[in-house]
Amino acid sequence: MLVSLLCFSLSGAALATERTDEVVKLKVTATAYNSLPGQTVGNPSIGAWGHRLKPGMKAIAVSRDLLAMGLEPGAEVTIEGLPGRYKVLDKMGSRWRKKIDIYMGVDRDAALEWGRRPVVIRFNSENS
Template identity: 45%
Template sequence: MSYTIFQSICAAALLAGSACATPALPDSSVAAAAVRDALTVRPAVPAAPSAAQQAAQNRAAAIASTQAVREPVALTPIRGKTAIARSTAYNSVPGQTDATPFITATGTRTRPGVVALSRDLLRVFPYGTRVTIEDLSGRYNSMLRGRVFMVEDTMAARKTNSVDIWMPTRTEALNWGARQIRITAVR
């Protein structure tokens, strides 16, 4: 009972002609146990990570896994694998990327030669794979001939069988449009 409530009750009892007794204190062993419990260090229960914290943890794990494995891509069994996929282009603006538009999923900066793959294609061509791209319409083959791209980014989970090529300007990305391509893993 708080002290002000006790004073109010006591004042009412005195007006009625009754005696006002102070409340009894708890036994000293109860007080000692309460102090001991208050001073005991309990392990903190970790709070559930927020979506941003979880994304940062996932990105850090992806970076660590790519940095830990430093074997050449040429020795991996994916060399020579091909896939036909839908290709689009993107550039570093928040509307087309996440909150960090200039940082790829592997933690590197965006630059010419970076491609993002849908998650199903990442199983075939993991991060760090060097690939060539051939435009099946033939329109951009002269631009793509002899270029090697690096898989360093990923696309939204809703995308399937898709390749996104990073381009420095919005105009270049719009000119690329959407097209069918053949992606091939190389050395």
């Protein structure tokens, strides 16, 4: 009986320490990019981790410091002021900090119109 209670107690303790998601809210600089030659390194339709980028996708590239904060490949992000959820499918060069690049297909004019602006992003970060 004591062994049964001990096992029950330990299994309850394990449940109490399971990983949970925490919503992270972060102000970053947002620019836009296209899958056009000259705007990316290599094939302009392939992201840094091999994801194929297609016009109409809601995708972003992130600065490497954001990767360390939990924005891993495939993570979903909301961008304040824009509808829907965006997937992290690309990463930026190492010189950038707290920055995202919003994928705008082949619409260069839309990317230029977006320009550079501060935005607030939200994403889930796992804690232990």
